[in-house]
Amino acid sequence: MENLKALPGIGTRTAERLAFHLIKLSEDEAMQLAQAIRDVKRNLTHCSQCFHFTEKDPCPICSDPQRDKSLVCVVEQPKDLMAFEKAGSFRGVYHCLLGHLAPLEGIEPDDLTIGPLLKRAESGGIREIVIATNPDLEGEGTAVYLRDQLADVARRKGIKVTRIARGVPAGAEIESVSSAILTDAMTGRQSYDGGRP
Amino acid sequence: MENLKALPGIGTRTAERLAFHLIKLSEDEAMQLAQAIRDVKRNLTHCSQCFHFTEKDPCPICSDPQRDKSLVCVVEQPKDLMAFEKAGSFRGVYHCLLGHLAPLEGIEPDDLTIGPLLKRAESGGIREIVIATNPDLEGEGTAVYLRDQLADVARRKGIKVTRIARGVPAGAEIESVSSAILTDAMTGRQSYDGGRP
Numbered sequence: 277m278e279n280l281k282a283l284p285g286i287g288t289r290t291a292e293r294l295a296f297h298l299i300k301l302s303e304d305e306a307m308q309l310a311q312a313i314r315d316v317k318r319n320l321t322h323c324s325q326c327f328h329f330t331e332k333d334p335c336p337i338c339s340d341p342q343r344d345k346s347l348v349c350v351v352e353q354p355k356d357l358m359a360f361e362k363a364g365s366f367r368g369v370y371h372c373l374l375g376h377l378a379p380l381e382g383i384e385p386d387d388l389t390i391g392p393l394l395k396r397a398e399s400g401g402i403r404e405i406v407i408a409t410n411p412d413l414e415g416e417g418t419a420v421y422l423r424d425q426l427a428d429v430a431r432r433k434g435i436k437v438t439r440i441a442r443g444v445p446a447g448a449e450i451e452s453v454s455s456a457i458l459t460d461a462m463t464g465r466q467s468y469d470g471g472r473p
Numbered sequence: 474m475e476n477l478k479a480l481p482g483i484g485t486r487t488a489e490r491l492a493f494h495l496i497k498l499s500e501d502e503a504m505q506l507a508q509a510i511r512d513v514k515r516n517l518t519h520c521s522q523c524f525h526f527t528e529k530d531p532c533p534i535c536s537d538p539q540r541d542k543s544l545v546c547v548v549e550q551p552k553d554l555m556a557f558e559k560a561g562s563f564r565g566v567y568h569c570l571l572g573h574l575a576p577l578e579g580i581e582p583d584d585l586t587i588g589p590l591l592k593r594a595e596s597g598g599i600r601e602i603v604i605a606t607n608p609d610l611e612g613e614g615t616a617v618y619l620r621d622q623l624a625d626v627a628r629r630k631g632i633k634v635t636r637i638a639r640g641v642p643a644g645a646e647i648e649s650v651s652s653a654i655l656t657d658a659m660t661g662r663q664s665y666d667g668g669r670p
Contacts, residue, residue: 349659356647363652365659406662411641423665441661443638444608445645446653450553455560456643462546462563464638465603466661468620 325396327372327389328354337361337369344368346403350393350422352376352410360408368406371396376414377421388418390425397429404436411442411460522593524569524586525551534558534566541565543600547590547619549573549607557605565603568593573611574618585615587622594626601633608639608657 280291298306322328323335330336337343337357347368351357357370373388397405407422409415423437430437442460444453477488495503519525520532527533534540534554544565548554554567570585594602604619606612620634627634639657641650 351647353648359648359650359652360655360659363655363659365652365656406659408647408658410646411643412646436664438662438664440658441638441640441663442643443640443657443661445642445650446608446639446657447651448642449607449609450548450605451550451556453556453642454644455556455562458557458560459562460640460643461605461637462557462560462603464640464661464663465635466638466663467633467635 322372322374326357326370327374327392328357328370342367346401347406348396348402348404349406349408351408352415352418356408356410368404371405373409373418376409376418378414385421385425390422393422394425394429397426397433397435400433402433402435404438405430406438406440408440411440519569519571523554523567524571524589525554525567539564543598544603545593545599545601546603546605548605549612549615553605553607565601568602570606570615573606573615575611582618582622587619590619591622591626594623594630594632597630599630599632601635602627603635603637605637608637 277288277291277295280286280294281288286294298309301309319331320329321331321333323330323333323338325334325338328335328337344367348371349357349360349366349368350371350373351360352373352375354372357372360366360370371389371393373390373393375383375388377383377385377388393405396402405426407419409418409422419439423439426435426437429435441464442457443464444450444457444461448457450458474485474488474492477483477491478485483491495506498506516528517526518528518530520527520530520535522531522535525532525534541564545568546554546557546563546565547568547570548557549570549572551569554569557563557567568586568590570587570590572580572585574580574582574585590602593599602623604616606615606619616636620636623632623634626632638661639654640661641647641654641658645654647655
């Protein structure tokens with residue numbers, strides 16, 4: 277119970293319930309879970325190209341011949357990558373920063389995989405880098421920092437640096453979204469014949 | 474109580490509570506409320522230019538010399554207009570459609586103020602029309618219909634027809650928004666040096 281309680285989001289009551297459940301498991305089921313937990317630490321590593329979690333390096337996405345290697349989507353965390361994969365609308369590859377800049381919490385550029393991203397850009401073959409950090413304070417700060425850091429190599433190598441669209445979320449009602457969202461929606465408005473007005 | 478219960482969102486209990494409150498009001502306060510309700514029906518009309526609710530025609534927004542008359546934001550309802558006004562980031566004028574197209578419910582183009590919008594476009598002096606209908610099924614359908622209806626006059630008069638940005642909402646986390654939102658964010662991504670990639 278002590279070990280379970282140390283997990284995030286699990287309090288005394290849940291730990292108790294989980295512990296009793298574990299006792300009721302068959303030997304096989306219990307061993308399978310134990311094995312899976314051991315495997316996570318033993319076998320899971322970061323892909324040397326995109327820093328996603330993977331069991332073999334490069335990861336299945338980076339080694340998939342169907343994916344467009346010239347289009348790189350930069351996300352904060354592997355869980356963001358997985359959200360895009362679930363959406364299924366992106367056919368390029370990724371780059372996980374493994375965090376966002378937060379100077380007040382001591383998270384500096386060197387703590388993220390910004391160096392490897394610059395090296396990837398430098399090595400050629402990239403047509404576009406889409407910055408898909410979160411649309412919050414730290415994510416936007418990180419996006420602006422990346423844009424500036426990438427400016428030089430992007431110019432030399434002809435790489436387009438883009439940012440995912442901020443705006444009103446699909447399915448929402450204009451009357452009930454925040455002022456910040458409406459300002460984004462107005463500022464980012466796009467012409468029907470392409471490009472910004 | 475019967476009259477109060479007829480209002481939307483007010484059940485028996487709330488009607489009872491409101492009725493007792495009205496009894497406790499001073500004569501002055503009660504008359505003020507009665508007067509306000511009478512005034513809404515007597516004095517409130519639609520602005521003949523933008524179809525917002527107003528007491529005098531044209532409405533305060535249409536008659537404000539500080540507003541950019543060449544930039545028209547098309548919304549479904551006055552409440553959407555009020556959301557944009559609260560956001561404070563739009564300095565043009567509006568056009569309220571007074572609904573959205575919903576053929577299955579029998580709401581056809583003639584039920585909306587699309588005719589007057591086309592006339593407004595035709596009369597000149599407009600540089601851009603921003604379509605700001607809701608990012609839902611009916612709103613998108615209405616936006617596409619408007620785009621097509623406006624195409625001819627827009628070409629002749631040099632009017633740019635734009636759509637508010639759909640994407641991830643400010644402050645959200647990528648890992649927790651829907652796939653539809655992520656697809657919008659990716660599709661609508663914008664280059665840092667302007668325009669779409």
